[in-house]
Amino acid sequence: xxxxxxxxxxxxxxxxxxxxxxxxxxxxxxxxxxxxxxxxxxxxxxxxxxxxxxxxxxxxxxxxxxxxxxxxxxxxxxxxxxxxxxxxxxxxxxxxxxxxxxxxxxxxxxxxxxxxxxxxxxxxxxxxxxxxxxxxxxxxxxxxxxxxxxxxxxxxxxxxxxxxxxxxxxxxxxxxxxxxxxxxxxxxxxxxxxxxxxxxxxxxxxxxxxxxxxxxxxxxxxxxxxxxxxxxxxxxxxxxxxxxxxxxxxxxxxxxxxxxxxxxxxxxxxxxxxxxxxxxxxxxxxxxxxxxxxxxxxxxxxxxxxxxxxxxxxxxxxxxxxxxxxxxxxxxxxxxxxxxxxxxxxxxxxxxxxxxxxxxxxxxxxxxxxxxxxxxxxxxxxxxxxxxxxxxxxxxxxxxxxxxxxxxxxxxxxxxxxxxxxxxxxxxxxx
Ligand SMILES: [Zn+2]
Ligand SMILES: [Zn+2]
Numbered sequence: 001x002x003x004x005x006x007x008x009x010x011x012x013x014x015x016x017x018x019x020x021x022x023x024x025x026x027x028x029x030x031x032x033x034x035x036x037x038x039x040x041x042x043x044x045x046x047x048x049x050x051x052x053x054x055x056x057x058x059x060x061x062x063x064x065x066x067x068x069x070x071x072x073x074x075x076x077x078x079x080x081x082x083x084x085x086x087x088x089x090x091x092x093x094x095x096x097x098x099x100x101x102x103x104x105x106x107x108x109x110x111x112x113x114x115x116x117x118x119x120x121x122x123x124x125x126x127x128x129x130x131x132x133x134x135x136x137x138x139x140x141x142x143x144x145x146x147x148x149x150x151x152x153x154x155x156x157x158x159x160x161x162x163x164x165x166x167x168x169x170x171x172x173x174x175x176x177x178x179x180x181x182x183x184x185x186x187x188x189x190x191x192x193x194x195x196x197x198x199x200x201x202x203x204x205x206x207x208x209x210x211x212x213x214x215x216x217x218x219x220x221x222x223x224x225x226x227x228x229x230x231x232x233x234x235x236x237x238x239x240x241x242x243x244x245x246x247x248x249x250x251x252x253x254x255x256x257x258x259x260x261x262x263x264x265x266x267x268x269x270x271x272x273x274x275x276x277x278x279x280x281x282x283x284x285x286x287x288x289x290x291x292x293x294x295x296x297x298x299x300x301x302x303x304x305x306x307x308x309x310x311x312x313x314x315x316x317x318x319x320x321x322x323x324x325x326x327x328x329x330x331x332x333x334x335x336x337x338x339x340x341x342x343x344x345x346x347x348x349x350x351x352x353x354x355x356x357x358x359x360x361x362x363x364x365x366x367x368x369x370x371x372x373x374x375x376x377x378x379x380x381x382x383x384x385x386x387x388x389x390x391x392x393x394x395x396x397x398x399x400x401x402x403x404x405x406x407x408x409x410x411x412x413x414x415x416x417x418x419x420x421x422x423x424x425x426x427x428x429x430x431x
Pocket of ligand 2: 058059
């Protein structure tokens with residue numbers, strides 16, 4: 001086997017795997033505690049999330065990949081039983097990266113000594129120092145953002161959205177690397193320019209519940225310009241959605257179609273200088289996956305941006321009430337100084353008629369009356385509806401997406417209760 005091997009991770013525990021022997025077999029890292037399952041190797045590029053740790057200190061939220069000297073293995077006496085198999089690419093957490101950038105390697109060594117429980121074991125400390133130095137002395141230029149780290153979620157408010165958009169555009173234009181599909185300079189410039197022009201959409205919590213619920217049942221959708229609420233856009237949900245746990249998505253119009261990118265939030269749980277640097281240099285969002293689609297492209301049911309498509313469709317069928325958010329004063333001033341028009345953030349809520357489904361779709365004689373102590377979605381479904389010139393086109397429309405119950409009551413998800421035919425939608429009988 002002479003061809004370079006792609007890095008593999010275990011599909012069950014999402015941990016990167018080490019190789020052993022020739023031909024190589026894949027093994028869990030020896031310091032990893034598993035439930036005893038055999039490793040199931042899959043290429044890392046096929047996974048949205050990888051349970052990687054910082055190769056310097058073991059921190060569970062690695063942020064950057066650095067390339068340096070080849071260090072194949074290390075064993076530190078009985079104290080830690082640590083054996084690692086690093087290769088040339090190391091993962092660094094935001095804190096180690098800050099110390100490395102500031103030339104404080106001893107701080108990185110301190111973190112490792114502490115994390116590996118080596119205490120005052122000075123020989124072990126010396127070995128770790130040698131290892132870190134061997135790697136860093138041969139370090140190549142640049143670094144690549146790790147986009148597969150499952151950071152704790154960071155909530156983004158509507159007010160912050162222009163600033164978050166600007167930081168993301170700046171990151172696309174920066175020298176820092178991105179993995180695979182977003183790696184080309186041309187794609188990055190296209191997306192950055194698209195973000196500059198983007199319509200900004202902040203989806204409120206109830207609408208997010210609806211979109212996520214509807215996304216689960218979404219049929220295949222054919223892309224077309226009229227699905228989208230703006231030519232280019234950035235759309236943010238207040239919490240991670242769908243099993244892919246995406247928090248934002250962007251769409252960029254190009255001459256060939258669109259770049260659709262999904263994002264996760266990064267930096268949750270960090271503070272101090274490492275957080276400040278991450279916000280300055282990367283921002284709040286890291287791209288998880290990207291696809292290029294063309295007009296009349298079929299997006300399959302399990303598409304990475306199913307939540308985006310469902311949200312678009314619900315906005316397009318007027319299930320939404322769209323208002324404009326108050327934008328941060330500092331941000332407004334910054335825009336004014338650079339002669340940019342004041343940014344506009346559109347806040348998407350559930351409309352008064354919740355989509356205006358025909359009453360026949362929501363009646364079901366004999367069903368139980370709705371509870372008054374909680375609100376719930378009337379069981380909805382998608383139906384393909386003709387539209388466009390000569391009604392020749394089809395697009396899914398969500399039927400019955402409306403909310404029942406007192407305005408301030410908590411919303412129960414996924415209930416299948418239907419409403420009696422004699423009862424009217426919330427907007428008409430809330431008194
Ligand atoms: Zn595993
Ligand atoms: Zn670290």
